[in-house]
Amino acid sequence: MEITLTTPALLFPALSLLLLAFTNRFLSLASLIRNLKSIYKTSHNHLVYGQIQNLRIRLVLIRNMQAFGIASMFSCVLCMFMIYAGWQTAGTIIFGVSLILLMVSMALSLWEIQISVKALELELSDLEQDEEIAPLGSV
Template sequence: MEISLTTPALLFPAISLLLLAYTNRFLTLASLIRSLKTRYATTHSHLVYSQIQNLRIRLNLIKNMQAFGICSIFGCVFCMFILFAGYSTLGKYAFGLSLILLMASLALALRETQISVRALTLELNDLEEEAEEGKSSKNTP
């Protein structure tokens, strides 16, 4: 396989958009953590505490997603530098490593999404329980 200087550059837009999406997820989690902290301070709800624990895991995953994404783009730049210097075999390995790092970042993103869905399920279950309690209290004379 022949690799040119432009091959690693093809990943720049994709990785940049991924990092932007990861940053948006991080900022959303930060806001949610702050609001849940306030809510937990007033209610000491078990559900809120479970969500906070869930967010801690997701925060670590997002941190690692960003780290692997940054390392991937760094690897692409390093690959371009190596190819520019004329070391095509070493450049192929550097590009391969960049792709592996990108796959690791995407795998962590998948895991974080699964945990996020589980957190939303907790919230929906709580909502359904409140609805059921409301129905049963209306039916009780």
């Protein structure tokens, strides 16, 4: 397969947007953890502690998502350099590595989203159980 200098450059907008999304996820989780930590310090609620543990797992996943995304971007730049230097075969191989790193990053993102959805489903089921015990409108 023959790739040109512009082929790896096509990934830059996608990689930039993914890294921005991952950073936004990280910042929102960091804020949520800080809030839950202050709540836990005052209440020592085990549900809050469980939520913090869930968020810890998600933080690790987001860190790894970012690491693989950055490695993918680095590989794209290295690929462009290899093509520029005239090392077409090396550039093609490194571009393939870049695509694999991007796929790993997106797979981790999917895993993190699934964990997030499960946590929200638990919160909603807890709310639904409370509603079944005390239906709306009852005193």
